[in-house]
Amino acid sequence: MITLEDLKKVISELPEKEYKQFRRWFAERDWQRWDQQIAADSRAGKLDFLVEEAKAAKKQGKLRAL
Numbered sequence: 001m002i003t004l005e006d007l008k009k010v011i012s013e014l015p016e017k018e019y020k021q022f023r024r025w026f027a028e029r030d031w032q033r034w035d036q037q038i039a040a041d042s043r044a045g046k047l048d049f050l051v052e053e054a055k056a057a058k059k060q061g062k063l064r065a066l
Contacts, residue, residue: 014022041047057063 011019011022038047054063
């Protein structure tokens with residue numbers, strides 16, 4: 001199994017073009033994981049408090065158009 005130190009070394013030695021490709025791939029992968037976590041939290045009800053806060057703000061007339 002490759003270690004984190006091995007990965008760091010390999011990444012640091014990538015040519016610029018491949019490093020840019022790696023960065024794009026890694027950023028996309030990171031966003032996909034974030035999206036999955038948000039979806040899981042939403043399904044589990046962990047974000048329900050945000051909906052309730054928004055409803056309360058609307059009721060109090062505190063929301064503004066974007």
